[in-house]
Amino acid sequence: MTAPFTSETVIAYAASRPELQEEIFHGAADLQAEALTEGNVNVIFRVFSARDPQNKSVILKQALPHSWRYPDLIMPVERSRIEYQVLQLEARYCPEQTVRIYFHDAERNINAFEDLNQHVVMREGLARQNKYPLAAQHVGTFMARTLFYTSDLFLSSGEKKALVPHFINAGMVKVQEDLVFTQPVQPHPNNRWTRGIEPQVAAIYNDDTIRADVFLLKEKYMTNAQALIHNDLHTGSILVNERETKVIDPEFAFFGPIAHDVGSYIANLAIAYAAQEFHAKTDAVRADYRAWLVSSLAETWEVLYAEFSRLWENEGNGEWPSPTYRKNYMRALLQDTTGFAAAEIYRRLIGLAHVSDLWTITDEHTRAQVESLGVNIATAWLKARRGVTQISDLTELMTAAKITYP
Numbered sequence: 001m002t003a004p005f006t007s008e009t010v011i012a013y014a015a016s017r018p019e020l021q022e023e024i025f026h027g028a029a030d031l032q033a034e035a036l037t038e039g040n041v042n043v044i045f046r047v048f049s050a051r052d053p054q055n056k057s058v059i060l061k062q063a064l065p066h067s068w069r070y071p072d073l074i075m076p077v078e079r080s081r082i083e084y085q086v087l088q089l090e091a092r093y094c095p096e097q098t099v100r101i102y103f104h105d106a107e108r109n110i111n112a113f114e115d116l117n118q119h120v121v122m123r124e125g126l127a128r129q130n131k132y133p134l135a136a137q138h139v140g141t142f143m144a145r146t147l148f149y150t151s152d153l154f155l156s157s158g159e160k161k162a163l164v165p166h167f168i169n170a171g172m173v174k175v176q177e178d179l180v181f182t183q184p185v186q187p188h189p190n191n192r193w194t195r196g197i198e199p200q201v202a203a204i205y206n207d208d209t210i211r212a213d214v215f216l217l218k219e220k221y222m223t224n225a226q227a228l229i230h231n232d233l234h235t236g237s238i239l240v241n242e243r244e245t246k247v248i249d250p251e252f253a254f255f256g257p258i259a260h261d262v263g264s265y266i267a268n269l270a271i272a273y274a275a276q277e278f279h280a281k282t283d284a285v286r287a288d289y290r291a292w293l294v295s296s297l298a299e300t301w302e303v304l305y306a307e308f309s310r311l312w313e314n315e316g317n318g319e320w321p322s323p324t325y326r327k328n329y330m331r332a333l334l335q336d337t338t339g340f341a342a343a344e345i346y347r348r349l350i351g352l353a354h355v356s357d358l359w360t361i362t363d364e365h366t367r368a369q370v371e372s373l374g375v376n377i378a379t380a381w382l383k384a385r386r387g388v389t390q391i392s393d394l395t396e397l398m399t400a401a402k403i404t405y406p
Ligand code: SR1
Pocket: 040, 041, 067, 070, 073, 175, 176, 179, 180, 232, 352, 353
């Protein structure tokens, strides 16, 4: 196994790569490195020239055979190749929202990316009440295009079947099966939450209809190879500023249900909404920012719906000539999105893979309130999902949800 990068070895590696010398560093002898520790999965460094850190810099991402943050979690290094190939497809179908990759080092499982140092991780921006007026347009378009162009609505039957085996990604998908679906809805040693919300957690564990609903979603996740999905499309996988939105990290990608990507993104907007209980410092700021999050969530769905429908109409492969089928497909997409969003909220709040929206809340009482609200949004979505017909059904359930702790 290749040794994990250190600040010294990553600088030597960057200096040794002709692609980076030619494109970025031009022989600069003042390279420095900083570790980026926000993610759960990989060893990531930013390498930059001390004299020109903004323009002469690169992100180097090294895949080890396990999670960086949780070393017991086995994660095949093949994810590095998958990430590279998925980014090539995304760049073909939605270049504006796709991060640039300089190279994939197949021997050492390293990918080199452009350093988007004028952008911030969306999750962190949301915690600071930053508004991104174009994010809904960009994320909705990204999802519509990458998902439509890799589905059976666009590809021929043979093309799709030829593509699927390149992205089986069994080890990474199993991590998501366990962490998103199996563990959070039953007692499991990985699960954790803030002291005080035990009654809500127990209510989930004791409600077999919740488990049955989540397991139905898990079955769809495991069996519905609808399109090449990102499979970890949360607000930590998006870099934004007021003008641009870039989706990163498709290392979990495989052919799965479209609604899982849409649901993951919407879930993480809902988590940001709940976490404003702490992050927004006044009632007025909280109310204003929550209203923006709700409208951005709704707009994302509307953009996705419109763009996906437009692509189907104009570029579909002609194999599905039924307006009623299309209407039913889009309604099922919204209902499944609602369910997958609920599962994602549960797992980020009471499963293993928590998020910075929550772990930055040091006061336990407030963090329990946020978890309480988030869990209640998830349960409301899960239970109502079969009756959902429009996005306002989701947003109304979200804004009606209450904190039930203590
Ligand atoms: C616990 S580490 C793995 C998790 O982090 C990533 O964000 C994926 O969602 C995965 O479930």
